[in-house]
Amino acid sequence: MPEHGPLLGETVIFTGTLKTLEVFDLVRQYGGVPVSIPLIQVNEIVEQTDEAKMKRCSTFDWLIFTSQNAVKAFHSKMGRFAISASEIPSKIAAVGTQTAAALEKIGFTVEFIPTVFSADVFVKQFKPTEGELNVLFLKGTLAGSIIREELPFNVEEWTVYETGAKRDSIDSLVDLLKNKENCNVLFASPSAVQVFKEDAVPIVGWEGYTIGAIGHITEKALLEAGATVDVKPEIYTLKELVISLSKRKDEFR
Template sequence: MSDPNFPLQGETVIFTGSTEPAEAMERVEELGGKAVYLPLIETAIRQSELPDFSAYEWLIFTSRNSAEAFCLLHAPVDSKIAAVGEKTAEVLEQNGYSVSFMPSIYSADRFIEEFPQVVGEARCLFIKGSLAKNTIASMAMPVDEWVIYETTLNIENAKKLTAMKNAVVLFASPSAVSAYREAGGDWQEIKVAAIGHVTQNAILQNDGHVDFIPEKYTILDALNEIVKGS
C-alpha cells in the first residue's frame, strides 16, 4: 500500500515546456516523486521593428512566453490587455500591466467565443510566437499579428525523452508533442498528461493516449490529477 503522505513515491514526472515549472517540480519532490525538466521547445526573442501600439485598443497574449518577451521591452501602452491563462496574466501584472479580460477556460478556442462578445469590433494586436496557431486571428474582428519570439523544437531533448520509460510525461503544447513524435516517441510505457484540449487533441492525432487532463488548464492542476491517479 502506498504512503498517503507521499502519493508520488516511485513516480517520475517529466515536464517538457519551455519554462521550468519550479513550483510544480518542488511539489513533486514533496510528494515523494522525482521531478525532471526536459524542455522540448526553445524560444528566442525576434529582433524586429516595434508596432505602433497606440493603433490598437487591445493587446492579446495567449502564452507566458509572449508576455515575458513583451515585458522585456518596457513599452508604455494605453491599450487594454487580454490574456489566456493565469501565468500569462501574472507575468503581465507583475510588470505593471493591467489585464482586463481572461476567458473562463484558458484556451484560445474559448477566448474567441467570449472575447468578441465583450469588446465588439475593437482593433486588436495578437502578440505571439512563430508556431502559434491562427485561432485568434480567425475572429470576425480586426486582428493584426506580431511575432515577438521564435519557437524551435528541441529534438535532442526529445530523443532523450523517447528513451525514458515508466514515467508520467506532461505536455503543455502541440509543439512539444511535435518534437516528441519527430524524435520517434511512440507513447509506449509512459503515462501522459496534457494541459488543455488543444494539446490533448494533438496527442490523440499523433496516435498517443492521454491519461490525465485537468479541468483547469494549469501545470499545478495537471499535477493534482496525476496525484489523484497514483
C-alpha cells in the same frame, strides 16, 4: 523526500519550457521526482521594426496575449526601448492565469481571461462592448489563425517569438523511459508532442508510461499522434496537471 505520497516512486517529466520551479516543488511534495527535459526552445524575434511597432501598441484598444512566452518577449522589447506599461493605455486580455500573472508582474492590469485557457474558447467569450475595435495579438511562430480569423474586430498580429525543436534532449528522455519504471510524461503544447512523436516514439512507442496533457488542444495533438491521454486537468495549468496526475496515481494505489 517524503516517505508517502501519491507520486512516491514516480518520475515526472516536463517536456515544455518551464517558467517557474513551483511545479517541481509540488511534485516533490507528492513524493515524486521532477525532471525537466524540454523538447522545444523559445527565442524572442528581434527586428529593425520593433521600436516602431512598440510605439504603435498604445494606439490599439486591446492587446491579446496567449502565452507567457509572448509576455517575456514583449517585456524584453519594452526594456530595450524604455517603454513602461503606463505608456500603453490599451486594455489587456490574457489566455490563462499564468499569462495574466506574468503581465501583472510587469505593470499591466488584465481585464479579460476566458474561463478555459485556450484560443478557441477565448474567441467565443471575448465580447467587449466598445463596438468597433482595433486589437493586437502578440504571438509566436506556431500560433494558429483562430484569433485573427474569428474575432469580429480589426485584428493585427505581431510575431514576437519563435518556437523550435530542441532535439538534443531526446536521448535523455528516451533513456529515462527505457530504463526507469513509473515514468510520467507531461505535454504542454502540440509542438512538444510533434517532436516527441518524430524522435522518441519510433524508439519507445506510446506505451509503458503515463501521458498528461495540459489542455484539449494538446490532448487532440496526442490523440492524433496515436497516444492515449491518461490525465488532463479541468484548469489548463501545469500545477493543475500535476495535481490531476497525483489524484490519478492515488486512485490506482
